[in-house]
Amino acid sequence: xxxxxxxxxxxxxxxxxxxxxxxxxxxxxxxxxxxxxxxxxxxxxxxxxxxxxxxxxxxxxxxxxxxxxxxxxxxxxxxxxxxxxxxxxxxxxxxxxxxxxxxxxxxxxx
Amino acid sequence: xxxxxxxxxxxxxxxxxxxxxxxxxxxxxxxxxxxxxxxxxxxxxxxxxxxxxxxxxxxxxxxxxxxxxxxxxxxxxxxxxxxxxxxxxxxxxxxxxxxxxxxxxxxxx
Numbered sequence: 001x002x003x004x005x006x007x008x009x010x011x012x013x014x015x016x017x018x019x020x021x022x023x024x025x026x027x028x029x030x031x032x033x034x035x036x037x038x039x040x041x042x043x044x045x046x047x048x049x050x051x052x053x054x055x056x057x058x059x060x061x062x063x064x065x066x067x068x069x070x071x072x073x074x075x076x077x078x079x080x081x082x083x084x085x086x087x088x089x090x091x092x093x094x095x096x097x098x099x100x101x102x103x104x105x106x107x108x109x110x
Numbered sequence: 111x112x113x114x115x116x117x118x119x120x121x122x123x124x125x126x127x128x129x130x131x132x133x134x135x136x137x138x139x140x141x142x143x144x145x146x147x148x149x150x151x152x153x154x155x156x157x158x159x160x161x162x163x164x165x166x167x168x169x170x171x172x173x174x175x176x177x178x179x180x181x182x183x184x185x186x187x188x189x190x191x192x193x194x195x196x197x198x199x200x201x202x203x204x205x206x207x208x209x210x211x212x213x214x215x216x217x218x219x
Contacts, residue, residue, distance in 0.1 A: 043197075045207060097143065102152060
């Protein structure tokens with residue numbers, strides 16, 4: 001049984017560009033959450049998707065958007081990248097209180 | 111605002127016991143979770159407390175006191191592989207998971 005997978009592993013973008021990150025949840029999980037983790041900090045909640053709808057959203061600007069597909073996989077899109085968007089982006093899937101995290105995508109904005 | 115406070119770093123000796131504390135201030139409370147994260151890795155779930163008291167899972171135990179807005183993670187028989195960052199996280203009234211900044215556990219032989 002595959003766990004949560006994310007792609008790509010690493011990504012380097014330039015300020016102003018747009019990026020799309022992808023996540024496949026653990027088998028049987030229908031809820032996907034996205035987090036941003038800066039170096040030395042705890043994960044910050046971006047948003048959560050359930051049944052293809054954004055169910056909750058953290059304190060992130062509209063430049064951050066997402067999507068969930070019928071097979072429960074999800075995408076995170078970030079527009080107009082800023083240097084401060086450089087971070088580890090984590091995807092987690094869940095069915096209850098326990099969240100299973102993917103390995104993350106390390107985004108570097110130059 | 112919402113906040114979780116935990117020590118930034120704790121040092122212990124291999125084989126010893128260590129306790130990592132977490133105090134929280136959130137709008138609503140639906141449980142306290144603990145996660146472990148090794149450098150360069152993803153967080154992995156350790157424990158969850160929704161009610162007051164102690165939960166034990168092998169060498170790890172977690173405690174919650176809702177009246178004190180306080181919890182702790184207890185690690186026994188420390189092993190070098192336990193060197194990692196440990197995060198407490200609270201699910202608030204919006205059912206969002208709010209995370210602490212993490213405690214780096216350093217284990218010396």
